[in-house]
Amino acid sequence: MPNFLKLNKDELLKIKSDLKQQYENIKKLGLNLDMSRGKPSPEQLDLSTSMLDAVNSSSNYFSKGNIDCRNYGVLDGIDEMKELMSQIMEVDKNNIIIGGNSSLSLMFDTISHFMTHGTSKDPAWIKQKDIKFLCPCPGYDRHFSITEYFGIKMIPIKMNSDGPDMDEIQKLVENDSTIKGIWCVPKYSNPQGITYSDEVVTRFAKLKPAANDFRIFWDNAYAVHGLTNHEEKLLNIFEKCEKYNSCNLPIMFCSTSKITFAGAGISAIACQGENLENLKKRFSFKIIGYDKLNQLRHYRFLKNINILKYHMKKHAQILNPKFSLVINKFNDNFSNNPILSWTNPKGGYFISVETINGCAKETVRYCKEAGLKLTSAGSTYPYGIDPNDSNIRIAPSYPDIKELGMAMDVFCLCVKLAAAEKLIKDKT
């Protein structure tokens, strides 16, 4: 396949006609593939099924301190689970509150908290005018949906290869007191799979926000989710913040959704000082305690960080070939035809690709018509608006390797078809 960018209109028309023929043939196969979300595959879920036996009718139900996990109580989680989360999050266990099965829910609730109660001395966010959040993008659609739901204006921030554009962030955060927060997925980011550099993390810790109630939402969703033997290292933002006296800034989130069960894991929030105090107070009004039996189940299955990391290697063994397949398909199709660029993650759940400008929506539409459902184009940007219409999130985890191969063939074809049409249009 030639480099589309060097073809004239007639050559492109000829190629488009061939591609269209191939596309019509593929449509006839009646495929039904879903790569829209970062769902673990059944094979991955099978890795954790023995956890379901860890608490059964012939086991005991007691956590440390003789706590009956079947009954009410223990607001912030059983000690064992806090200890385990402390090892995953690299945060002192006294700074951790264990939640239910959803870290998204903890993030939603934290935003909701600041909306009605504020961070401490400053007025509730809802009572301040035109508050804003910074959104490094491409980013996680569900983050952006939460801030949109609460009417918080979102400002897109460019993502570089080592994390978000810190010059831009620093300029905005240190001069505009209406900016109240930023969404970050600092390790194996969604969707790029990049890990923030030491410099980026340090600059976050050194921020001197214009707003006292500015907070960093540090969604460490992929803390232990490497795909290779080489684990990328994320600097510990809590330690850096201690050094720069900015402990009130970060609020960290984490979960076992992609360690054990996506639908029945354990989430956690970590923060310090007044954040911890205020959120614990909120929790004391909101709930008597989250599901301790599931916490006990998790602790008994995962035990400690070493056993957990061994368990994550099994996930990597399943996921790595899928990511490799995608990267190989991209190399095969686009190494000499730069109408698509892509990231090559060493962890996480996604690959981020860039089509030529104005082709993402059309590519996703073509895929959908051929039976391949992708994450909506634009969804990696606030309000669903990708200004270049070029970013698409690829989620290789769920399909089996054969389906994934078919899916990527469909995808590569649709990328080319949309690109050819766009280039023809540009030349018309």
Added chain:
Amino acid sequence: MPNFLKLNKDELLKIKSDLKQQYENIKKLGLNLDMSRGKPSPEQLDLSTSMLDAVNSSSNYFSKGNIDCRNYGVLDGIDEMKELMSQIMEVDKNNIIIGGNSSLSLMFDTISHFMTHGTSKDPAWIKQKDIKFLCPCPGYDRHFSITEYFGIKMIPIKMNSDGPDMDEIQKLVENDSTIKGIWCVPKYSNPQGITYSDEVVTRFAKLKPAANDFRIFWDNAYAVHGLTNHEEKLLNIFEKCEKYNSCNLPIMFCSTSKITFAGAGISAIACQGENLENLKKRFSFKIIGYDKLNQLRHYRFLKNINILKYHMKKHAQILNPKFSLVINKFNDNFSNNPILSWTNPKGGYFISVETINGCAKETVRYCKEAGLKLTSAGSTYPYGIDPNDSNIRIAPSYPDIKELGMAMDVFCLCVKLAAAEKLIKDKT
């Protein structure tokens, strides 16, 4: 023991001196009993432990429609759990959203929702001035804590033997548009154990609130929690509201916390029309789906309303003797000495008692010093202020029958001691 109310000061002083001696002797026993919360006993929790085997590594993990309960998805709960909750709540399953392990959390979140987003067309509650909630009391302290946390002013409403004072409620709700809601525990109420009469429920459905955004928080926590063979019948408020065209009024809450595990049950919310639409929308931003494995576990264990009711009879067999013991102790100690009155519930988790005015706090304090922890006096009223300082909530479920006997002996002694002192003081 004579009737204290008919004694003169000298007689009371003599009795007080005897009681004080008994009290000092009891203190020496070094008791450590906790009756502060409505916690199921270990024996009750044991009734459900086989549920833990219902989903294990050799079972399957699929709910209806081939849904893998280990993975993400299914926002409002698996069909089987909705069907079961529909039978418990007596509400169409399409009006139900299944939650996590805490119905309190669903109530907190619903209030939080109305605070920031309002009920529909009216402004968010937080943007309206001085909004108020009606609080039938004595009532459930955690309800009152939620409204207090959100800065909603609470108005106490008198509870009669058939439910809250509907004349008062109607007058307030139909004339004051700042009144936005009311907390109700309509069946086997907390703490009285009474069930609202048909007339009370009908009058709720017939309310014509001054505020469009007035809502009834119908916490049906004890829907299937009878203690005797005679189940009290609560009129279906949803059906009544359909008849009187007031379907937007009630929002019903329920959970299996006192059916299976207090710490690891399943909660649910039921509502109609715009309430359902708006809360489902909120949930779609808040969470991908609650723990479906625990839903599957519950469904496989409880199966349907008949099996569930049989299971609840086993709870009753454990609880009934405890309630009887308390009532018998009260009869023994106070049938001829009306310094204490009490309810005689046919279901639920509590007995509500009234000391003579000004004696509740002192009674609870005396109990605490003798090693018996009770629910704080006052906590059954908004802001913790019982105007008569007379109500105490008795929670007989947790201690075993021997401990409960000791606890009630301590309690009865402390009631007498506090009453004698108060009567002496009144005569001084």
